[in-house]
Amino acid sequence: MKFIFEIHNAKLEVNKILILDRDGVVIKDTGYPHKIKELKFEINNMKKIINFMRKNDFNLCGFATNQSGVGRGYFSENQFWNCHNHIIEMCRKNGLEIDFTAVNFFKVESYYRKPHPGMLNQIKYFYSVNSKNILFIGDKSSDEKAAKNATINYKFINQI
Ligand SMILES: [Mg+2]
Incomplete structure (x- = not known):
């Protein structure tokens, strides 16, 4: 099983x-x-995120997602990317550009699986941006804990 960090836009x-x-x-x-076929998009959240980015001068946006469904054998890595690329495309169509994806497929505890900070640290170190300028x-609550463990800022989606 593994962790992947993929850049979509340089x-x-x-x-x-x-x-x-x-x-x-x-x-x-x-x-x-x-x-x-079974995806249900949160278009309202996408709009809120776009407005939030504009208002607060964020110029890069990407995902950090646990996908233990692969590790559990519920779906393959190929199926994940197929679906994930479609989600990125739908975000783009709604005006939300996704610049990177950090994902892990572990089903057991791992440094790269939230609430541990591995994925968030990878992003932080790769772009060498100060922690105070990164928001997850x-x-x-596992998302909140991961942010805390990576010493970056955090908000719940219903707080923006
Ligand atoms: Mg979630």
Whole structure:
């Protein structure tokens, strides 16, 4: 099982980074969502995120998502990317550009699985942006704990 950090858009100047959880933030968390046909998009949340980014001068945005469904054998890594790329495309169509994805497939505790800070630290170190200019938006207490463990800012999606 593994951790993957993928850049979708290379940007030269990164000042402020918004990191999003995926399930429960831009799509409904229906329990290991992985089929395009069954996705339920949170368009309202996407709009709120876009406005929030504009208002607060964030110029980079990406996902940090636990996908233990792969580790549990519920779906394959290929199925994950198929579905995930569709989600990125839907975000883009609604005006939300996704610049990177940090994802892990572990089903057991790992440094790279939230609430541990591995994915968030990877993003922080890769872009070398000061922690105070990084905000993570999620929907669960494990997201909040991961942000705390990575010493970055945190908000619940219903707080923006
Ligand atoms: Mg979530």
